Amino acid sequence: MSNYHIDHLRELESESIFILREVAAQFENPVILFSGGKDSILMTYLAVKAFYPAKVPFPLLHVDTGHNFPETLKFRDDLVEKYGLKLKVGYVQDAIDKGFVTEEKGVNSSRNGLQIYTLLDELEKGKYDAAMGGGRRDEEKARAKERFFSHRDEFGQWDPKNQRPELWNLFNGRKHMGEHFRVFPISNWTELDVWQYLAMENVPLPNLYFAHKRNVLERDGVLLADCDYIPKKPNEEVKEQLVRCRTIGDMTCTGVWESSASTVEDIIEEIATTRMTERGGRSDDKRSETAMEDRKKQGYF
Amino acid sequence: MSLENKKTNQGSSTELxxxxxxxxxxxxxxxxxxxxxxxxxxxxxxxxxxIEKISEKRGEEGVNLALLTDGLKAEREQGITIDVAYRYFSTPKRKFIIADTPGHIQYTRNMVTGASTANVALLLVDARNGVIEQTKRHAIVASLLQIPHIVVCINKMDLVDYSEEVYNRIHDEFEAFATKLDVKDVSFIPISALKGDNVVDRSTAMPWYEGTTLMYYLENVHISSDHNFIDCRFPVQYVVRPYNDEFHDYRGYAGRVAGGVFKKGDEVTVLPSGFTSKISKIDSFDGEQDAAFPPQSVTLLLEDDIDISRGDMIVRTNNKPEVEQDLEVMLCWFDHSKPLQPRGKYIIRHTSQEAKCMIKEIRYKLDINSLHRITEDFEIKSNDIARVVIRTTKPLFFDSYRKNRNTGSIILVDEGSNNTVAAGMIK
Incomplete structure (x- = not known):
């Protein structure tokens, strides 16, 4: 009977599709949190697979910091159009204008942390009871303890010490009024799995992931893309380099890497031999040893 | 930017x-x-x-590799592991997912959680202490959860001068105990995690040991028969109805194959209705496929228009599961806030079914250090394991856990708190 066996990418795919269908079955109003990065692109692609030939039964929600790479927005809109998806956008700028949040000051200021407010606000306004994120357990030590179905209290907070146990294929999405769930369908994928799968399936990706020439500046050992949102220190020098993004987030905190990888195959080769984690270039994680855990407890992605 | 999708056949052939x-x-x-x-x-x-920096700050000698697995703030402060953490690594042969579970007595529930999906359990034994109560408890949990392969890693061999005698004594002690358990495949490997002996690289300090390294074992242990490929079980998870012109009459039953191999043309019965039909198509985004087997997620289409919804199960007509409202279950209680209520009512989840249920009878509590059956104390508290009879409001379609982990497992949910309060294996 051993002819019936599937490789690890197909097994991960099958697991994620199972989770996505479980969300559709157990929740009334789920939403996909879409950042424009490869993980949320993968999750969206898997959702298309899970419900084929029907359309994906939930919308995408994008929290727009106003500091996106322009390429991200174009890609997002094309993707939505291609698969006939519904898109909702929440703007951090609105929250700033209304005075609900205050913009950080100084050279290292970022709107990354401000997203939490807009995210929770949008979830409440849309009455979403399950928000699916592209978080992976291999990304960061706090995420290693995350469940597939992660319960959030009425304030959207995560209590890592009191999580529901998850066994076999049995997922418990029951909740009280006002509470919601974060669901992570690609929990078990690693960065390399994601790339191998995207290559195998030939899934289109934003050009930002591939090597391109860009004006960059170096700060605290991280290369940042030069843009109007990053105030420069007096002695910082902007120079053009061949770089690519390993993660895509807000321009102010997404580091770019010196790289000449111009195809998915090059990227896989690069990741397989690299000695730095992908979030090593994320200045938002470098703020303290428990930066991710602290943000997650408050309701971060 | 082009959004064209072209399929290529390249990919990996590594197992998970x-x-x-x-x-x-x-x-x-x-x-x-x-x-x-x-x-x-x-x-x-x-x-x-x-971790090099942290080790130095703490004044430790060398780099403490254990720090790699400490996740949460409280864990690093107290130097313990609170919850199940998942780790990933891969070699050219396989991709590995580690469910790293804490060893404290109060965390049996975490071990049960980690064990529920595992192909292999690594049981660590300190060579200086030998087989202790915790080792026995872990072995019992591994046996109850029917983990197909067990490796007893006799660790800290460097602290007992890499002694063959110590290894043999622990080996024999464990084996004597394991005869009482329902375990199929047990291996023993003497290691030193600290020094690296027999973990990835072969130890030169234990020439008397002729077995493989732990990594070699993990890369080569035969796992493709860990699934049940005999008894066809397809719990319907979600009904796919496109409601558009192109797929006007499309009615697909989406789910993950829980057992057996389904093929196009197979005669099937739908439970609970008992209607029979034939599989007309096994569908997926990537096109029609000839067969579907565990753990694939697919969509089945039937020749006849039958009313089927989530919670139903599609099975082969000549091989049906048990259909009962009374279940004999080995239950592991998780809830810290209150003990199992005799005659208590809970929500039971089994495959894609959900029903209400009642604890009809507690048969015995299991002493998980000795396997002794306790019948004089029926207080089932957090981390206790008990044999119970559960009565459900509607029939479940199940197999014994021994036969199929997917169709033989349940969880109980408290109606008030909505928490998962117990996990069970059907006898």
Missing amino acids: LRFTTAGSVDDGKSTLIGRLLYDSKSIFQDQYEQ
Whole structure:
């Protein structure tokens, strides 16, 4: 009977599709949190697979910091159009204008942390009871303890010490009024799995992931893309380099890497031999040893 | 930017192996995992530099690999593991998912959780202490959860001068105990996680040991028959109805194959209705496929228009599961806030079914250090394991857990708190 066996990418795919269908079955109003990065692109692609030939039964929600790479927005809109998806956008700028949040000051200021407010606000306004994120357990030590179905209290907070146990294929999405769930369908994928799968399936990706020439500046050992949102220190020098993004987030905190990888195959080769984690270039994680855990407890992605 | 999708056939042929680790507090479990990650070159430079810094700050000798697996703030402060954490590494042969579970007595529930999906359990034994109560408890949990393969890692061999005698004594002790258990495949490997002996690289200090290294074992243990490929079970998870012109009459039953191999043309019966039909198509985004088997997620289409919804099960007509409202279950209680209520009512989840249920009878409590059946004390508290009879409001379609982990497992949910309060294996 051993002819019936599937490789690890197909097994991960099958697991994620199972989770996505479980969300559709157990929740009334789920939403996909879409950042424009490869993980949320993968999750969206898997959702298309899970419900084929029907359309994906939930919308995408994008929290727009106003500091996106322009390429991200174009890609997002094309993707939505291609698969006939519904898109909702929440703007951090609105929250700033209304005075609900205050913009950080100084050279290292970022709107990354401000997203939490807009995210929770949008979830409440849309009455979403399950928000699916592209978080992976291999990304960061706090995420290693995350469940597939992660319960959030009425304030959207995560209590890592009191999580529901998850066994076999049995997922418990029951909740009280006002509470919601974060669901992570690609929990078990690693960065390399994601790339191998995207290559195998030939899934289109934003050009930002591939090597391109860009004006960059170096700060605290991280290369940042030069843009109007990053105030420069007096002695910082902007120079053009061949770089690519390993993660895509807000321009102010997404580091770019010196790289000449111009195809998915090059990227896989690069990741397989690299000695730095992908979030090593994320200045938002470098703020303290428990930066991710602290943000997650408050309701971060 | 083009959004064209073109399929290529390239890909990997690596298998996925899930394993769990169990050991008591100072057995060196975190060090072993750190060692596996480090020696398989799965540790990144920035991670290594971070733990190097912390080790130095704490005044430790050398780099403490155990720090790689400490996740939450409280854990690092107290030097313990609170919850199940998942780790990943891969070699050219396999991708591995580790469910790293704490060893404290109060965390049986975490071990049960980690064990539920594992192909392999690594049981750590401190060579200086031999088989202790915790080792027995972990072995019993591994046996109850029917983990197909068990590896007893006799660790800290460097502290007993790599003695063959010590190894043999622990080996024999464990084997004597294991005869009482329902375990199929047990192996023994003498290691030193700290020094790296027999983890990834062969030890030169134990020439008397002729077996494989732990990594070789993990890469080569035969796992393709860990699924049940005999008894066809397809719990309907979601009904796919496109409601558009192109797929006007399309009615697909989406789900993950829980057992057996389904093929186009197979005669099937739908439970609970009992209607029979034939599989007209096994569908997926990538096109029609000839067969579907565990753990694939597919969509089945039937020749006849039958009313089927989530919670129903499609099975082969000549091989049906048990259909009952009374279940004999080995239950592990999870809830810290209150004990199992005799005659208590709960929500039961089984495959894609949900029903209400009542604890009809507690048969005995299991002493998980000795396998002794306790019948004089029926207070089932958090981390206790008990044999109970559960009565459900509607029939469930199940197999014994021994036969199929997917169709033989249940969880109980408290109606008030909505928490998952217990997990059970059907007899």
